[in-house]
Amino acid sequence: MKAVVFTEPGKFIVTDRPVPQMGPGDLLLKVDSCGVCGTDIHIFHGEHFVEFPVIPGHEYSGVVVEAGSEVKYITIGDHVAVDPNIVCGVCHFCRRGQIHLCEKLTALGVNMDGGFAEYSLVPGKQAYLLPKSLPLEHAALVEPLACCVHGIDQAEIGVGDDVLVIGAGPIGLIMTQLARLAGARRVIVSEPSETRRELAAELGADIVIDPINQDLRGEVLKATEVGAGVVIECVGKASTAEQAIGLAKRGGMILLFGVTSPGEESRIKPYDVFFRELTIRGSFINPFTHARAVNLLAEGKVNVEPLISHRLRLEDFGKALALAGTPAAAKILIKPGD
Ligand SMILES: [Zn+2]
Ligand SMILES: [Zn+2]
Missing domain, CATH: 3.90.180.10 (Medium-chain alcohol dehydrogenases, catalytic domain)
Known part of the structure; x- marks a missing residue:
């Protein structure tokens, strides 16, 4: 073979x-x-x-x-x-x-x-x-979707929460759809590529932002007033991980989903985590989520x-x-x- x-x-x-x-x-x-x-x-x-x-x-x-x-x-x-x-x-x-x-x-x-x-x-x-x-x-x-289903579980989106997805590659585009299904009020997607932004809008993003030519922080604050309740990092870079932490509201959740190279380091201020009472979470592979992923695809809930x-x-x-x-x-x- x-x-x-x-x-x-x-x-x-x-x-x-x-x-x-x-x-x-x-x-x-x-x-x-x-x-x-x-x-x-x-x-x-x-x-x-x-x-x-x-x-x-x-x-x-x-x-x-x-x-x-x-x-x-x-x-x-x-x-x-x-x-x-x-x-x-x-x-x-x-x-x-x-x-x-x-x-x-x-x-x-x-x-x-x-x-x-x-x-x-x-x-x-x-x-x-x-x-x-x-x-x-x-x-x-099914496999990447199953990873995203575990990630969405980890992100603990509440009905009515504002969700920011950073990056609209295949993973960000799946997360956009799952955030909708999880009951987000507004799904905001930050993505530099115009084609990908268009795709994100087609697949359910309420607001798409070009982080290179637009003021990402300003736009997120305009849409949410206080920052995103949940930020899902889907790029896998130290810089976008830092951005994710910066754009969460007080008491917010940051899901670091994108896979960085093992040696990459981000700078965080522990005081920030304390004072803004942030939760920073990881999500590794897909425990017990394959069957749910199959069902979501079979029922056309995720495109x-x-x-x-x-x-x-x-x-x-x-x-x-x-x-x-x-x-x-x-x-x-x-x-x-x-
Ligand atoms: Zn994979
Ligand atoms: Zn074991």
Whole structure:
């Protein structure tokens, strides 16, 4: 089978690999679509603990072509989305229900072969059955949507709160929709790219702001009077994290959702956190949120179609890497069957 392989930090090849060997608890998927994520770029540059060589790709959907004898509920021909995060079930954190903080966490597409390949071996318990009415391309976004659902839970938006979303890449555009569903009064989106601002407005943002050519603070204060009740940082930069803290109202919540490079540092004033009684929260992956993400997509409550900017073949992976994170790209899907 054809696959993308990261061979060492900064290097990849598109090559032939044997189709993986099935175990009794496994499913073999013919991968339909696998999304390129910021995390893939961090992995490519060796910024995550990864054992090279590895087939990357952790946001994927496919059709089951083989099912192990021990797999229940899912059979050949079923459409599934993959939860790439595999937990041990017995460590301190797993036994407290905080499975995403598992000390032995491994992930398909990170330290095990993932979805940038024609076929992928997936433990049966990591697969979520999809209704056949849900396009498999949309289902490739179940994983990032599940991460955002966890983030929205962490953000504790109250009905009627004003929410500021910083950054309107694929994640910011999902967060905009989830903030609406969570009952925000006004969803304000800050984004320098005009195309992305237009998309944010289409997908439910009440106010869009260009932070380069407009006075972001002034506009946020005009819309909220006191600052945003909840600020969701979806860029993953130290500077936008600082901006997020600055734009929350007194008593506000700041969700740092975008993934920065591990070494980046932001400056915060502890006095500010005290005097403005701020809550600064993180959100890591997607514990117990995949089923909700599948439901949101299946019911059309979250629209991911406009987020898909490119559909590329495995052979064009280099092009995908070059495009990822640029204003010209939103979600890039790799289509191994094409
Ligand atoms: Zn991802
Ligand atoms: Zn564990």
